[in-house]
Amino acid sequence: MIQRKQTLWLLLSLICAVLTFKLPFYNGTVINGTEGVTGAEITATDNIWLLLLTSAIALLSIVDIFLYKNRKLQLRLAFIGLLAAVGLIALYVSYIKNFQPGGRISLTALLTFGILVGFFFALKGIRRDQKLVRDLNRLR
Numbered sequence: 001m002i003q004r005k006q007t008l009w010l011l012l013s014l015i016c017a018v019l020t021f022k023l024p025f026y027n028g029t030v031i032n033g034t035e036g037v038t039g040a041e042i043t044a045t046d047n048i049w050l051l052l053l054t055s056a057i058a059l060l061s062i063v064d065i066f067l068y069k070n071r072k073l074q075l076r077l078a079f080i081g082l083l084a085a086v087g088l089i090a091l092y093v094s095y096i097k098n099f100q101p102g103g104r105i106s107l108t109a110l111l112t113f114g115i116l117v118g119f120f121f122a123l124k125g126i127r128r129d130q131k132l133v134r135d136l137n138r139l140r
Contacts, residue, residue, distance in 0.1 A: 006125030013118030014061035016111040020044045025092045028103020075126045082119040
């Protein structure tokens with residue numbers, strides 16, 4: 001349901017995850033002989049682990065949007081998405097070590113943090129819905 005706030009937050013997470021496939025997280029020069037990173041920038045498509053985790057986050061966002069009738073499962077999946085977003089940021093940071101000093105974090109790295117923010121606020125919205133339903137059931 002598009003009128004629920006958490007749906008919009010989950011949609012933000014989805015959009016940010018999709019944009020990280022094209023836009024870089026970090027720009028710099030790769031250390032010679034390094035495996036796992038190709039090119040002068042890190043995107044979600046540069047490494048199999050980044051690709052899999054970002055794809056899983058995008059898929060989780062899509063699934064979570066359509067689970068509005070099952071708030072308990074939606075809450076669990078949003079929490080898993082939040083943890084996966086933290087893991088994605090940690091994975092990006094670990095791959096920065098493969099670059100020579102002097103590189104810079106791109107402005108589009110904020111998209112990765114946008115995934116985290118989207119899942120966090122979606123969790124808050126789902127909990128608010130659960131509290132509202134509990135209060136309405138108590139009034140009956």
